[in-house]
Amino acid sequence: MAGIVELLPKEFGFVVLTIIAYCFLNVFMQIQVGRARKKYNVPYPILYATEADSKDYKIYNCIQRGHQNSLEVLPIFFILMVLGGLRHPITCSVLGVVYIVSRFFYFTGYASGDPKGRLPLGKYNVIAILGLMFINIWFGVSLLMA
Amino acid sequence: MAGIVELLPKEFGFVVLTIIAYCFLNVFMQIQVGRARKKYNVPYPILYATEADSKDYKIYNCIQRGHQNSLEVLPIFFILMVLGGLRHPITCSVLGVVYIVSRFFYFTGYASGDPKGRLPLGKYNVIAILGLMFINIWFGVSLLMA
Amino acid sequence: MAGIVELLPKEFGFVVLTIIAYCFLNVFMQIQVGRARKKYNVPYPILYATEADSKDYKIYNCIQRGHQNSLEVLPIFFILMVLGGLRHPITCSVLGVVYIVSRFFYFTGYASGDPKGRLPLGKYNVIAILGLMFINIWFGVSLLMA
Numbered sequence: 001m002a003g004i005v006e007l008l009p010k011e012f013g014f015v016v017l018t019i020i021a022y023c024f025l026n027v028f029m030q031i032q033v034g035r036a037r038k039k040y041n042v043p044y045p046i047l048y049a050t051e052a053d054s055k056d057y058k059i060y061n062c063i064q065r066g067h068q069n070s071l072e073v074l075p076i077f078f079i080l081m082v083l084g085g086l087r088h089p090i091t092c093s094v095l096g097v098v099y100i101v102s103r104f105f106y107f108t109g110y111a112s113g114d115p116k117g118r119l120p121l122g123k124y125n126v127i128a129i130l131g132l133m134f135i136n137i138w139f140g141v142s143l144l145m146a
Numbered sequence: 147m148a149g150i151v152e153l154l155p156k157e158f159g160f161v162v163l164t165i166i167a168y169c170f171l172n173v174f175m176q177i178q179v180g181r182a183r184k185k186y187n188v189p190y191p192i193l194y195a196t197e198a199d200s201k202d203y204k205i206y207n208c209i210q211r212g213h214q215n216s217l218e219v220l221p222i223f224f225i226l227m228v229l230g231g232l233r234h235p236i237t238c239s240v241l242g243v244v245y246i247v248s249r250f251f252y253f254t255g256y257a258s259g260d261p262k263g264r265l266p267l268g269k270y271n272v273i274a275i276l277g278l279m280f281i282n283i284w285f286g287v288s289l290l291m292a
Numbered sequence: 293m294a295g296i297v298e299l300l301p302k303e304f305g306f307v308v309l310t311i312i313a314y315c316f317l318n319v320f321m322q323i324q325v326g327r328a329r330k331k332y333n334v335p336y337p338i339l340y341a342t343e344a345d346s347k348d349y350k351i352y353n354c355i356q357r358g359h360q361n362s363l364e365v366l367p368i369f370f371i372l373m374v375l376g377g378l379r380h381p382i383t384c385s386v387l388g389v390v391y392i393v394s395r396f397f398y399f400t401g402y403a404s405g406d407p408k409g410r411l412p413l414g415k416y417n418v419i420a421i422l423g424l425m426f427i428n429i430w431f432g433v434s435l436l437m438a
Contacts (some may be wrong), residue, residue, distance in 0.1 A: 004299040005379050005435075007150040013435030018376055020428055023368055028290055044407035045350075045357035047340055058191075065191035074367040075220040076169055079228065082371065083162055087151050117189035136166055143151075143159030153296040194339055204337075211337035221366040222315055225374065231310055233297050259334035282312055289297070289305030 015085035018096035029067040036063040060114035066110030080132035087139050099128035161231035164242035175213040182209040205259035212256030225280035233285050245274035311377035317350035321359040326357035327354040351405035360361030372424035
C-alpha cells in the first residue's frame, strides 16, 4: 500500500519549500533585530524600548515591531498554505511567494524608522492572505460537497 | 491512483471552515485594535501604551492584550484542529466552534477595559483546547498501537 | 478505500505525541508566568512591567520574555514537525524532543532573572530547528523530483 507521501501532489514540494523560504526570512528578521539591540544598546529582556532605555528607541521599536507583526500572522499563513496546498499547490505557492516578498518589504520599510514605510510594498501581504483564505474556503466547501 | 484530497474524510471540510472562521475572528480583532489606536491616539509602532502616550492607555492596553493573548494560543489551536481532525473531524470542529465563540467573548470582555471581563464566557476556550489535546493524545497513541 | 489515517506512517504517532508534549511545556510556562504575576504584583493587562509597576520588574520581565520567545518560534516548530514528520517521523520526533528539553532550560534559565541563563542548555533549540529545516528542504526537493 502506498504511504501518504506518495499520495501528495508532486507540486506540494513547492508548498514545503515556500514555507522553508519564509523560515529563512524569519532568520533574516531575527538577525536585524539582534543587530538593532546592539547598535541602539537595548539589552534583553526588553522587548520594546522607552526613552529611558535608548535615545534611539523609536527606530529600534520600529524594527522590533516589523518582526513581531510578521510573527503574529505566521500561524494563519502556515495553516492556509498547508491545507490549501493539498489541492492547489501551485496557486498557494505563488501566493506564498507574494506573501514572503511583500513581508520582506513590510519589514525593511518599517525598519526605516517611519511606520508608514511598511505599507507601499508591504501591504500586499494582506492580498496574499485573502487569496489563501478564498482557496481554503473553496477547499472546505468542495470537501463537504464531494 | 487517488490523490490525498480524496482520502480525507468528507467532514474534514468542517475543520477547514472552522479554521477559516477563526481567521475572520482574527480580522475582527485586528479592526478593533486598529480603531482603538485611532480613538485613543496610540500611533505605530507602540504595542502597549503608557500614561505618557494616552490618558486612556488602560482600556487601549486591554483591547490590545485581548487580541495578543489569542495570537499566542493560535499555533496550538490550529495544529490540534488539523491533526485531531484527520480522525475525528466533527468532534474537533465542534470544539473549534466552542473555542471561537469563547474567544470572541474573551476579547470583547477584555476590551471592556476590565481584565476580569475576559473570563465569564472567555474561560471556556481552555476547555476546548483541553478537549482537543485529549483527542490528539488518543490519536497519537492509537497510531502507535495500530 | 483506506482513509488518510491508515496511510500515515505508524510512527507519526510519535510526532503527534511530541507536539502534545510541547503543549504541556507551554502550560507549565503559562503557570510560571501566572505565579510571577502574583508574586511580583504585576496585574493584567500589563505584559512587560516597568519600575513603576513593580520593584521586581526585571526578574518578572525575564520570566515573561522566556515564555514569549518560545511562543514566537512555535508556528515554525509545529509546521516543520508535521510536514517533515510525514516522511521522517522518528528523526523529527527525536529533534522535537531535543527542542522541548532545550526550550525547558531556555525558559528556566531565563526565569532565573539573568538573560544569559537562557543560553547554556537553551541554545540547542536552534540546532533542533535547523535540523528540522534541513529535513523539510530534503522532503520538498524529493517531492519535486519524484
